[in-house]
Each structure stands twice: as structure tokens, then as C-alpha cells.
Amino acid sequence: MIKFVRQLQFQLFLLPILAIYSLFTIYPLIKSFFLSFTNFDGYTKIYDFVGLKNYARIFVDDAITSAITYTLFFTFGKAILVTILAIPLALILDQKFLTRNIQRAIFFFPSIPSGLLLAYIWGFILAPIGSGILNTVLREVFNMGPQPWLSDPLLAKLSTIVVATWAVTGWHAVLYLAFLQSIPKDYYEAASIDGANRLQQIRFITIPLLAPAMTVSVMLLLTGGLKVFEIPFALTKGGPGYETYSITQVIVQRGISETQYGLASAMSFVFFLIVLTIAIFQVTVMQRREQDLQ
Amino acid sequence: MKKTSEKRLWILDILMLPAGIIAFFPFYMIIVNTFKTMQDAAKSPMALPSKWIFTNYIQVFEDTSVIRSFWNTLTITVCSVALIVLIGAMAAYPVVFNANRITRFAMLYLLAGFMIPFQATLIPLFQLMSDLHLIDKLYGLITLYTSGSVFVFFLMMGYMRTIPRELTEAAVIDGCSVWGIFWRIIFPLLKPITITSTIFQTMWIWNDFLAPMLFLNSASKSTLVLQIYKAKGEFTVNWPMFMTLTVITLVPIFIFFIVMQKHIVKGIAAGAVKG
Numbered sequence: 001m002i003k004f005v006r007q008l009q010f011q012l013f014l015l016p017i018l019a020i021y022s023l024f025t026i027y028p029l030i031k032s033f034f035l036s037f038t039n040f041d042g043y044t045k046i047y048d049f050v051g052l053k054n055y056a057r058i059f060v061d062d063a064i065t066s067a068i069t070y071t072l073f074f075t076f077g078k079a080i081l082v083t084i085l086a087i088p089l090a091l092i093l094d095q096k097f098l099t100r101n102i103q104r105a106i107f108f109f110p111s112i113p114s115g116l117l118l119a120y121i122w123g124f125i126l127a128p129i130g131s132g133i134l135n136t137v138l139r140e141v142f143n144m145g146p147q148p149w150l151s152d153p154l155l156a157k158l159s160t161i162v163v164a165t166w167a168v169t170g171w172h173a174v175l176y177l178a179f180l181q182s183i184p185k186d187y188y189e190a191a192s193i194d195g196a197n198r199l200q201q202i203r204f205i206t207i208p209l210l211a212p213a214m215t216v217s218v219m220l221l222l223t224g225g226l227k228v229f230e231i232p233f234a235l236t237k238g239g240p241g242y243e244t245y246s247i248t249q250v251i252v253q254r255g256i257s258e259t260q261y262g263l264a265s266a267m268s269f270v271f272f273l274i275v276l277t278i279a280i281f282q283v284t285v286m287q288r289r290e291q292d293l294q
Numbered sequence: 295m296k297k298t299s300e301k302r303l304w305i306l307d308i309l310m311l312p313a314g315i316i317a318f319f320p321f322y323m324i325i326v327n328t329f330k331t332m333q334d335a336a337k338s339p340m341a342l343p344s345k346w347i348f349t350n351y352i353q354v355f356e357d358t359s360v361i362r363s364f365w366n367t368l369t370i371t372v373c374s375v376a377l378i379v380l381i382g383a384m385a386a387y388p389v390v391f392n393a394n395r396i397t398r399f400a401m402l403y404l405l406a407g408f409m410i411p412f413q414a415t416l417i418p419l420f421q422l423m424s425d426l427h428l429i430d431k432l433y434g435l436i437t438l439y440t441s442g443s444v445f446v447f448f449l450m451m452g453y454m455r456t457i458p459r460e461l462t463e464a465a466v467i468d469g470c471s472v473w474g475i476f477w478r479i480i481f482p483l484l485k486p487i488t489i490t491s492t493i494f495q496t497m498w499i500w501n502d503f504l505a506p507m508l509f510l511n512s513a514s515k516s517t518l519v520l521q522i523y524k525a526k527g528e529f530t531v532n533w534p535m536f537m538t539l540t541v542i543t544l545v546p547i548f549i550f551f552i553v554m555q556k557h558i559v560k561g562i563a564a565g566a567v568k569g
Contacts, residue, residue, distance in 0.1 A: 009472035010388040014400050017385035017443055024441035025407055028415035028422060035417065042421070092310065097303040103310050105555070106318050112551045112558075113544060114501035114519045120526060121320045121540065124327075124339070124533065133323060133339050166317065171562070178563030227411055230503050234526075248413045248504065255417040256508065265417050272414035279409065 029272070036266035042259040054266035064267055066242035067250035068274075070157060074232070074246070075225030077161040078168075082221055085169045087210065090176035091202065107170030115167060119234035122163045126150050126235070150236050153243040160232045160244055167231070168224075172217050179213035180206070215286040222282055226275050247271050321544075328538040335534045350538040357535075360542055362514065363521040367500060370432055370517065374439035375495045379488055382446030387476050390454040391462055401451070407444040412504070423509055430511045438509065439499055446491045453487035454480065490561040493554055500547070518543045 036054050040047040058064050093104050110118060125133045126149040138144040150156050183206065191201050229248035232238060238245040245253075251271070255264025327335045328350050330343045338344075354360060385404070389397045412419075419438075428434030457480065465475050506520045516524065522543060529536040551558075 006472055007392070010392040011396065013384040013387045013476065014389075014397070016381045017404065017447060018400060020381070020437070020441045021404060021407060021444055024419065024422070024438060025410055025415060025444075028418035029410055031418035032415055092306060095303060095306055097306040097310075099307050099310065099314070103314050106314050108555070108559075109321075109548075109551055110317070112497065113547045114503060114522075116501075116503045116519055117522055117540060117543065118320070120522065120536075121324050124537070125320060125323065131336060131339075136339065166320075170317075174559055174562050178559075223411075227413060229413075234523075251413055251416055252504075252508070256420055261417050268414045268416060272409075272411065275411050275414075276409055 032265045032268050034265075035261055036269050038262050040261045042261050047262075050262065054262045055270070057263055058267055058270060061254075061263070063242045063245055063250050063253065067245040067247045070232075070244055071226060071228060071247045073157060074161055074164070074228055075222055077158075078164045078225050079218055079221035081161060081165045082169050082172050083214065083218060085165065086172035086217065087176055087207075087214075089169060089173040090180055091206070093173060094177060094180050104170075104174075108174055109170070110167045111171035115164075115230035116234045118167050119160075119163055119231045122159075122166075123150075123235055126159050126163075151240050153240055156236050156240060156244050160235055163235060164225075164228070164231050168221075172221070175217050176210060176213050179210055183209050211286075211290040215283065215290060218286060219279065219282055222278055223275060226271075226278065247274075324537040324540055327534050328541050330534055332532055332534055335537075339533075350534050351542070354535060354538045354542060358521065358525060358539060359513065359516070360518070360521060360539060363516045363518045364546070366432060366515055367517040367519075370435055370439070371496055371499045373433075373436045374499050375492055377436065377440045378443040378446050378495050379491050381440060382443040382491065383450045383481060383484055383488070384476070385443070385447045386450035386454050387480060389451055390457075391475075391480075404444050404447060408448075416508075420508060429509050430515060432510075432515060435505060435509055438505060439502075442495070446495065449487055449491055450484065453484060457483055489557055490564065493557055493561060496550075500550075 037049050037051060038047045039050050039053075089107065093100060093107070127133070127135070128148045128151045129135070129146060132146065132149065134149065135146040138147065148155060149159050187205050187209075188201055191205055196204065227248060228246045232244040232246050233249055236244045238249050242250075247267070251264050251268050254260045254267065323340065326342060327339060329346045329348065331345075331347060334344055385400075389401050423429050423434060423438065426434075428437060461479060462475050465479055470478065501519060502517075503519045503523065506517045507523065510516065510520060513524070522540060525536055525539050529539075
């Protein structure tokens, strides 16, 4: 009896999290799956099952196809760019030089404020009109005409990637830095006795030993990238046209603004599957790579 | 040997200077423009003000409810984070110290939450929030954020596993209840992981835009990020005003950064090494 009471007391500690998580995460996910097969519009209680119709509509809806393309382009573009920049940055910030701490703080700080705020700040720099700060620089220094940084389809996409990269590179460099500092110094000493120069040491010691850090960093970049919303929303509002619509924005647009609940639910379920697939694939591939490198 | 290394490091200071300047430039740009008139900012956006003015700051405090938004954000963040940490720590306790089939199942059930993006649940969540009358209420948003305690639960669980068993076993012999063991022994020991969890949860809730945009409508309930979003529409031409508002909202974030920098870095390292 006492044992039973103790068990019960223990289980009570799980009750709050199970209740709130079931109500606000699991129940909506299941309902989202259910709604994706209906034509529910949020107003009338009567709705019909429409089978896979909503899923078929995903592929013919311009905003949705464009959002999927852009989100994937943004995610991989940002992940590659950040990784290419963060590793050398971490290697540099690991050296002892005079301005190291201030440089670390400068690169790290942009990862603290909201992405919306950072993107608005960059909005002044990238403003496509002549008064945009970057365009002013180009005019005065290179005598170039104004470039449509945020209104040309390709430039707008690249601009959002650059801003996002600026925002998180320092954060990822700190992550790599933590791993760099855990590499035993004797490895480098042994290598230099064997006659390896600094570049060879980086190539054959540092990079392979950073592989686990890369797995974590890339996973965070991919899952975070797929959920992108604030940066393109604040920079371009999703434009020009639907060119920089993120998946999140299109779910909000089609679902909440236009109350096409069925279509938006189908989209959100597809999104869930994309996130799941990429996460699983990435972790498996990169963990295999870790084993190969070590 | 010593000479070459010193020389190389000196080069790093110089090489990194332009990179640092470029990285910092956006912040310089908005700060410098808050001290300019509209005309001055439009004419030479990058130069130092031709005449330093401070009226933008006074005007922002007069024209916008930035103070109100600050308190709203603070209320939402403090309450949500406190609840998240508490609920997460509580949930980890039976899973670690009373492992059985039920708690293992609960753990796997919660683990699934990692893979479910907020966006995937958005549509039914919106309906649910309106059915429960949680829309446009600060406590509504707090309730919603609290469901994010799953991540903290996993951090807590990992940390709790390092607490020696003997500690709780001794307490049981001394007649301490299940409830008492958690509050008097376990919870105080969780301080380091509580700090890490608090910092990371604070950062994301303070900065969140999507949930406040969807679930808070009235101006009086606006958060700081939401206020920035609304101000963007109001001050389309008045750049200095908008920039001033932005700088004001950056102040608490900057203070947080300065005070917490060491802990944040430690948190990234710890989380990363474990992952």
C-alpha cells in the first residue's frame, strides 16, 4: 500500500507536463492530420472529407510551391555559408590576439536579439531605392546605380541568406570553439614533431576532430532554417511575388488569414514530414562521416 | 620562436579589423541615426550627425507605449520561463529516480515533441486557443509557451542522472517523502542546469514574434518585438524614429548579453558536447 502511494506520488510529478504537452502539441498535431483530409473552413461546423485533394492542391498552389522551394534554398544556403565561415572564424578566435575578446563579442552579439529586429536593421542597409545605405556606398565609391537588393527574385533570396548568416555565424563559431578547446594539445605537439605544418595540422587533426561539432551545428542550422519566418518576412514580406515566402508564412497566410484550414493543415503536415526526413537523414549521414573521419 | 608567434598575432588583429567592422556596422548605423533629424539621416545615413539631437528618444517614449510593451514582455517571459523550468524539472524527477515502464513510456512520448515544429500544429492550435478564450490574453500566451517545457525536461533529465542515488536513498531512510526529496534535495542541486535552461528559454520567448503576432491583438498587450513590427508600419518614412525605438528595445537585450555572456557560452558548449 505504501509502495503504491509512493508510486502515485511520483507519477504526479509527470502530470503537468503530460497535460500541457498533450493539449498544446500532440492534440493539435493529430487534429492537423485529420483536418488535412477535410474542407473545413473554420466557420461552419459542417465539412466533408475530401481525401487527398488538399495534398494535391499543395503542388499547384503557386505560393506553396514557391515557399517550399525558397525555404529549402534558404536552409541549405544558410547552412553551407555559416559552416564555411564559422569554422575558420572559430580557428581565428581560438588564437590569442589583443582584440580577441571584443571580436568574439561582436560576432556573437547578433545571435541574441530577435531576427525580426535584425532584419529591419538590415532593411535600411539593403533598401532597394537610392537612399538605401548599401546603394549609397555603391554610388559614391563605385559610381554604380541602385541595385534591387530586396526586389529582384534572386537578389532578395540571397539577401535573406546573407542577413541570416550574419546573425548566427558567431553563435556557431562559439559552438566550434567549445570543441576546439577540448582537443588535447599533445596531438598538435606530436604532429609538429612528425613535421606537419600548421595547415596539415588543421587538415588532419582539427577538422576530423570537429566532425561531432559539425553534426550538431548543421543539425541546428537545418532544423532552424526550415522554420525560418522572421528574417524574410521583415526584409521582403515574402516578395517579390511569392519568391521569399517561407513555409511558415504560407501556413499562416493560407490557414489563418484565408481560413483554408484543410489546405494549410495538409501543408503543415507535409512540413512536419520534411523536417523529420531531413533531420533523420542528416544525423545518420553525418554520424557515419564522423566514424569515417576518426 | 617567440618573435614569429607575436608577429602573427599582431597580423590577426589587423586582418580581423575589417571583418569586425562589417559585422558591427548595422548596429553602428542604427545607433548613429537616432541622433539625427529625418533630413540629416536621409542625406548622409552613415556619417556622424551634423548636429546631435536627442529629441527622437523623448518622442519615442511619448508616442509609443514602449514601456508598457517592456512590462508585457517581462511578465510573459518571467512567468513562462519559471513555469517551464519548474514543470520540466518536476517531470524529470520520476523518470530518473523511479524508472519503470510508465515513466519510460512517458519519456518516449515527450521525446516525440522534439521533432514536432510549432508551425505544424499552428492551425488547430489557433482554434484551440480561441475555444479556450486564450487569445489576446497575456496568460494565454504564457500557457502556450509552457508547453515548450519538453526541451527543458530533457536537459533536466540528463543533469539529474549525475546526482548520486545515495543522496535520495539516505533521505528515504530518514523518512523524507517523495515530495520532500524533490523540493529539499533534488531541486536545489539543479541550479547549474536551471541557469542554462532559464537563459535559453528567456532568449527565445523574449524574441518570439510568431506567437505574439498570432495570439495578441490589442496594442495594450503588445510585446516589444510586436511593437517593433507595428512601428514599422507607422514610421515608414521617419527612419530615425523607428531606429530609436529599435535601439531602445536593444538596450535590455544588450544588458542581458553582457551579464549572461559567460553562461550562454557555457550553455552552448555543454549542450553541444552532450549532443
